[in-house]
Amino acid sequence: MPQYLDGVRLLHHKDQQTTTDATLTFAVGAQDETLPTVGIAHALEHLVMSTVRRLPITIDATVDTTTTSFLASGSPARVGEFLNGICAALSAPPVERLEVEAGVLAAEDGWVTHPMAALLYNVRYGNRGAGLDWLDGPGPDGLTGDQVIAFARRWFTADNAVLQLTGPIPEGLKLSLPTGGRPRHGRYAARSFDGPVAVGFGIPGAAVLLSLPDGDAARTSVLATDVLQQRIEEMCRHVGGHSYVVDSDSVHQPDGTTDWVLYAEAREGTEDAVAQAVAEALTDLAANGPSEEELRLALDRFDEERATFDTELSAEFAALRRELFDEPEAEPLDPDRVRAVRPDELAAVLRAALPSAIGYATEESLEQWTKLGFQAVPLCPVGGELPAGQEFRPHRVARLFSREAREMTLVLAPDGLAIRDNDGVHRLPWDGVAGVMRAGDGTTVVFGADGCVFPVSGDLYRGGAKVVDELERRVDRSLWFKESRFKAEED
Numbered sequence: 001m002p003q004y005l006d007g008v009r010l011l012h013h014k015d016q017q018t019t020t021d022a023t024l025t026f027a028v029g030a031q032d033e034t035l036p037t038v039g040i041a042h043a044l045e046h047l048v049m050s051t052v053r054r055l056p057i058t059i060d061a062t063v064d065t066t067t068t069s070f071l072a073s074g075s076p077a078r079v080g081e082f083l084n085g086i087c088a089a090l091s092a093p094p095v096e097r098l099e100v101e102a103g104v105l106a107a108e109d110g111w112v113t114h115p116m117a118a119l120l121y122n123v124r125y126g127n128r129g130a131g132l133d134w135l136d137g138p139g140p141d142g143l144t145g146d147q148v149i150a151f152a153r154r155w156f157t158a159d160n161a162v163l164q165l166t167g168p169i170p171e172g173l174k175l176s177l178p179t180g181g182r183p184r185h186g187r188y189a190a191r192s193f194d195g196p197v198a199v200g201f202g203i204p205g206a207a208v209l210l211s212l213p214d215g216d217a218a219r220t221s222v223l224a225t226d227v228l229q230q231r232i233e234e235m236c237r238h239v240g241g242h243s244y245v246v247d248s249d250s251v252h253q254p255d256g257t258t259d260w261v262l263y264a265e266a267r268e269g270t271e272d273a274v275a276q277a278v279a280e281a282l283t284d285l286a287a288n289g290p291s292e293e294e295l296r297l298a299l300d301r302f303d304e305e306r307a308t309f310d311t312e313l314s315a316e317f318a319a320l321r322r323e324l325f326d327e328p329e330a331e332p333l334d335p336d337r338v339r340a341v342r343p344d345e346l347a348a349v350l351r352a353a354l355p356s357a358i359g360y361a362t363e364e365s366l367e368q369w370t371k372l373g374f375q376a377v378p379l380c381p382v383g384g385e386l387p388a389g390q391e392f393r394p395h396r397v398a399r400l401f402s403r404e405a406r407e408m409t410l411v412l413a414p415d416g417l418a419i420r421d422n423d424g425v426h427r428l429p430w431d432g433v434a435g436v437m438r439a440g441d442g443t444t445v446v447f448g449a450d451g452c453v454f455p456v457s458g459d460l461y462r463g464g465a466k467v468v469d470e471l472e473r474r475v476d477r478s479l480w481f482k483e484s485r486f487k488a489e490e491d
């Protein structure tokens with residue numbers, strides 16, 4: 001029988017301990033924000049934690065792409081105080097502290113995930129959903145108390161929460177969260193390509209995004225990404241030392257697949273070698289599978305991890321997570337099937353993911369992907385011809401000094417804007433605008449939902465003020481935001 005506490009689903013691990021460990025998780029993260037409210041989950045988390053930070057126990061909180069969690073360990077009574085305080089603050093966030101917390105948040109400069117993972121989610125999903133991990137939005141100083149309160153009310157409800165407790169259940173728990181239905185998550189189509197592609201940018205390192213099916217009884221995707229990560233680590237070690245960060249990040253998708261990003265940072269001068277290591281590890285494993293030794297190590301890690309966790313509780317939590325995100329159910333994990341996995345099964349999993357894979361390297365090292373058959377593509381979608389409409393060209397001075405500017409044309413068409421640059425034609429339909437930013441220097445920057453980002457002001461285009469006027473008429477006020485003053489100071 002499922003257990004509930006004040007409408008919050010409770011997973012209780014009855015361990016022989018006198019202290020209590022609590023994790024209160026909400027099915028809401030950075031992917032549920034919008035471009036004009038990027039960072040709002042993190043801001044809310046700070047406001048809420050400020051109300052309990054004097055408790056003399058170990059406490060913590062995290063916001064990632066999909067979830068927000070509050071954690072505490074200590075005497076049952078103190079952990080009870082923590083949970084009651086968190087819930088009370090979530091139902092009435094202390095937004096009067098927003099200005100003070102904004103400075104703290106700006107100084108923290110916390111990424112939701114690693115920049116290489118964030119960039120690849122942005123390439124896949126555009127300026128929405130998990131793609132927001134890549135963007136700054138208005139910064140912590142651009143959020144209003146009303147926005148924070150509305151976000152908390154929508155997402156931080158009893159129906160959208162799971163409480164995991166180990167040890168004694170605190171007495172007198174009062175989880176005063178709003179109830180009334182589980183909120184639905186946005187659904188965004190992924191950008192698709194004809195075969196494997198690669199994008200270039202300036203972050204030193206290399207990465208790959210793979211969409212893998214999820215939840216078979218042998219958990220082959222988990223094993224496949226594990227052997228790939230180990231292979232990348234092994235190859236980077238030969239490139240030059242042990243200090244590389246090699247890690248992975250993943251976002252589950254409602255269709256039952258998971259987007260995995262595996263990434264390796266590169267020290268100056270090793271970008272090429274690291275890109276080669278990542279690209280070759282993937283293509284070789286997809287063709288030939290892992291060695292027997294690599295597979296055995298992956299299986300040993302799998303066993304070890306199961307031995308250190310309460311497997312029943314973690315299976316229950318995984319099932320519940322799928323329910324909260326409307327994902328299809330997974331097959332029950334079958335340890336015998338896991339142990340029977342063969343190298344060619346893992347090769348097949350990776351091979352099936354290759355046609356939709358997105359590689360990443362620095363622009364100078366992109367060749368490490370293209371020589372293996374990955375097509376270099378721009379960060380955002382391009383294609384087609386410029387539509388008919390009023391044309392705007394960059395100022396003469398800009399055209400004189402930049403080859404790029406000479407080829408730029410901005411078109412104001414009835415259904416939106418279009419821009420032609422070196423990469424091709426980008427479209428920004430009025431109903432596909434994710435946000436419009438007023439930058440600190442007076443520029444107006446338009447963000448398309450599918451990933452395009454363009455400045456369009458009169459400073460850049462002759463007569464461009466007319467385009468800004470049209471944007472003001474066409475794009476809803478709620479989508480406009482100012483560049484963070486913290487960000488402007490940085491630039």
Ligand SMILES: [Zn+2]
Pocket residue numbers: 380381382425426427451452453
């Ligand atoms: Zn574009």
